[in-house]
Amino acid sequence: MGFMLPSLPYNYDALEPYFDKETMKIHHTRHHQAYVNNAACALESLLDFAHFPVDVLIQKLDQLPEDKRTVLRNNAGGHANHSLFWKGLKQGTTLEGELKSAIAYDFGSVEAFKETFEKAAASRFGSGWAWLVKKDEHLAVVTTANQDNPLMGEVITGASGYPIFGLDIWEHAYYLKYQNRRLDYIKSFWNIVNWDEASSRFCNS
Incomplete structure (x- = not known):
């Protein structure tokens, strides 16, 4: 069986001060x-x-x-x-090109997209994930419970689409640094989104 823990493409401290x-x-x-x-x-x-x-x-x-x-x-x-x-995590990348244009088109603006994503992530009850997905040639923000993934489909998860990136909103992802301040953790995510990876997934989806 081929499942293995992938090595991180950076050191554990590479995302400081946002992710500790x-x-x-x-x-x-x-x-x-x-x-x-x-x-x-x-x-x-x-x-x-x-x-x-x-x-x-x-x-x-x-x-x-x-x-x-x-x-x-x-x-x-x-x-x-x-x-x-x-x-999907890296410091120093920039949202640009086709993905930026698609986000602005489907959400009205980049800022409106970020607000939509933050609201969805903050309001997901309990453990789960917030996602930017491509679905029916458009971008959408969805959330899933536990370790569900949009690739599992609407019938199983209530959400579907091709994931462009996801944010882990289980407490184990942020509690040591942010305690119960989930929204602070969510907002910190924008400083370390790997927009190059997201753009590649968008263009190849």
């Missing part, structure tokens, strides 16, 4: 590693599914045996979500 070193280290080496381990265990007896890349596997949940469906929804979902999350 200790949170990044725990988040990556403990939380993400647990999703990888649990997904690998669940797939040991599912040879017909074990070869799929994780983004493909999570689109096939309805084909999995019922006794494996929930554990892989949670853990393959967690692996997919975090693998995208790490790549």
Whole structure:
């Protein structure tokens, strides 16, 4: 089975002061590693599914045996979500080009998009994710619970689309630094969005 914890493309302190070193280290080496381990265990007896890349596997949940469906929804979902999350973080990039134009077109302005995203992320009850997705040739902001991913589809998650980027809004992603100040954490995200990665995903979607 090919699932492995991906190395981060930066040091754990590279996103300071917005995301702190200790949170990044725990988040990556403990939380993400647990999703990888649990997904690998669940797939040991599912040879017909074990070869799929994780983004493909999570689109096939309805084909999995019922006794494996929930554990892989949670853990393959967690692996997919975090693998995208790490790549979507970087200091010093700029929103420009086709993605900037599409955001302005679909939301009215970049600032209106950010307000929509912040409101959605802040109002998601409990643990989950906020996403910018491409759906039906337009951009949209959606949220999902727990480790659900928009690639799982509307029937499963209540949201669908191709993820351009996502923000983890589980408390483990921010509590050491921000405690209960989720909105401060959400707003800090704009300083470290990897717009180059987001633009690449948008253009190749």
